[in-house]
């Protein structure tokens with residue numbers, strides 16, 4: 001009977017993941033690329049034992065859809081470990097789950113790492129990335145230090161994330177509050193696949209953008225990385241808008257923030273924007289420009305600066 005604690009951080013994609021070609025195995029329609037943040041953490045302890053699975057988030061017992069996802073994930077770990085033992089999962093997020101910083105990515109990265117250790121599995125980073133993917137696709141990338149490429153792959157074995165080299169940069173996260181919560185990424189991806197006339201173009205366009213992004217990272221070309229980042233984010237939101245009925249994640253204030261980012265570029269501060277399935281805007285910038293970008297975006301919402309951070313890691317196993 002083991003106990004293990006793991007820590008993981010969110011990641012923000014420069015080339016976005018939107019859509020699956022296999023929902024059971026959680027294989028994405030295309031590859032993606034991200035930076036793991038050094039800020040905001042999920043800390044999760046898994047203790048094997050007891051009569052039934054228990055999931056507690058930020059000190060409160062969780063039930064319903066969120067808990068079911070965790071218990072289904074534990075079933076996968078048990079299958080790998082050849083165990084029937086139940087477990088207690090205690091998880092804590094630094095940031096409110098609604099802060100728009102992919103809590104499912106850090107959540108399942110921490111859970112995969114802690115649960116594998118608690119059940120006595122000794123998995124490599126690539127194996128943990130594959131496992132985390134089954135909980136939430138983007139979690140595959142939060143296993144990885146600094147910058148990650150998630151290979152789409154064509155089966156369970158080939159779909160995992162690994163580290164790539166990229167120039168040092170900062171992400172400036174601007175939390176734009178736009179009222180009611182957006183449609184979840186999982187439901188939004190399904191709806192886009194089922195209704196958008198443009199969906200067939202998405203995977204090939206993303207694989208092309210990913211190849212260009214990998215080349216730009218290898219060349220340490222921040223300008224090209226920024227241009228590709230902003231273009232791909234806009235393509236993802238255009239795709240979501242083309243669903244019927246449309247998924248409109250960006251708010252008027254989000255567009256105002258993108259306009260400010262363009263103004264900053266025009267004045268010589270090189271920064272580019274991206275946004276996930278919600279109204280928050282994330283700017284990327286060279287380290288020396290991060291404070292100026294954060295100051296310029298602060299009128300649109302609370303901002304904070306994140307640097308490249310570590311992939312999920314074990315705090316201690318007993």
Ligand code: 2P0
Pocket residue numbers: 011012013015016017018026032102104105135136137138139185186275276277
């Ligand atoms: C990304 N997002 O690449 C994209 C951009 C949101 C917008 O990955 O269904 O929570 O659990 O695999 O991982 C969010 O998707 O979805 C996401 P599931 P997930 O970061």
